[in-house]
Amino acid sequence: MRVAVIGGTGTLGSVVVAALQARGHEVRPASRSSASxxxxLSTGAGLREVLDGCAAVVDASNGFGSKAAQAVLIDGSRRLLEVESAVGVAHHVVVSIVGCDKVQNAGGFGYYRAKVEQEEVVRTGPVPWTLVRATQFHDLLDTLFAGAAKVGIRPSVEAPLQPVDVGDVAHAIADAVDSGPLGRTLAVAGPQVASLRDLGRTWSVATGRRRLPVRVPAWGPLREVGAGALVDDDPDVRGMTTFASWLKARYA
Ligand SMILES: NC(=O)c1ccc[n+]([C@@H]2O[C@H](COP(=O)([O-])OP(=O)(O)OC[C@H]3O[C@@H](n4cnc5c(N)ncnc54)[C@H](OP(=O)(O)O)[C@@H]3O)[C@@H](O)[C@H]2O)c1
Known part of the structure; x- marks a missing residue:
């Protein structure tokens, strides 16, 4: 099957491209920096050429900051679906976040609000769809702790998370592509729930970079996260790779 992966050069998208290719699909990795x-998505440039002849599209694009989130995730999804509908794409798979609807009203979570709106654009759009919600990627936590370590600290929050390997998420997305449109949400979560505090300790041990733990209370914008909004005890797909084993491979 010919499949376009929008955001095919990103953290998740590049692994989705490899997973689909390994199953014999003809894949078009698309993004602003894609050479091929x-x-x-912010302008619609190139979409018709890339989507022409595709049976399915995976949207693994991303946009941070309120302007980019609006332009890429929300308006970009509308543009993408309009072209998909015009060229006859039969299945749109969009990537979202476990619990984004539960934290969208908390202050500072405008990105999650944009994800909820993106989901709605897809659900009410013209192309049959599957929505794959994932928990936080191991890469994201690694970036968070590495950034904090540079300024000498380790954020310590009593908030449960369930980080997942992008390889496990990509596998679930490739399964969704092969199954065809479900018209429902699939949740993909990591194998273990652990507090951000404990994940930070795991990161420090694995990297040998011990830093001053700075306690951040899980209230205000973090209240819902502290109450477990971003974890799923009973996901449709449970990843295999723990944060500790991912770190071991990453920092070996
Ligand atoms: N990171 C996490 O922990 C996490 C957890 C759960 C779900 N998700 C979801 O997974 C998806 C992918 O996240 P990620 O972390 O893999 O993102 P990422 O690494 O930041 O990759 C984003 C991709 O989008 C492309 N892109 C950005 N702006 C674009 C534009 N205007 N037009 C076309 N392509 C554009 C980027 O390439 P160019 O810059 O070259 O255009 C890149 O390929 C997102 O929907 C995110 O919400 C992420």
Missing amino acids: HPVN
């Missing part, structure tokens, strides 16, 4: 399939 340049597209821009």
